[in-house]
Amino acid sequence: LIAVIETEEAFTQLYKCDPHQQFEQILNRILNNLTISAKMSIIGVLITHLYNICAIT
Structure with a gap:
């Protein structure tokens, strides 16, 4: 659960920056x-994202 929260916070920071x-x-x-x-967990989420x-672009 902690890892998931940290991962979500990490992606929130990533979305705010110039990718x-x-x-x-x-x-x-x-x-x-x-x-x-x-x-x-972030590696798995990152690959998915x-x-x-x-796929979108």
Whole structure:
């Protein structure tokens, strides 16, 4: 549950930024602050989101 909350907060931060310029920097900063379980869940969510973004565009 904590990992899910952390993941949602991480994506809230990602959506606020410019996805092309700051995405990698912010993602790295978020991953450094997350627990291992949160990292595993955010990777799964990230793959899903990137797939959906690619499918839309």
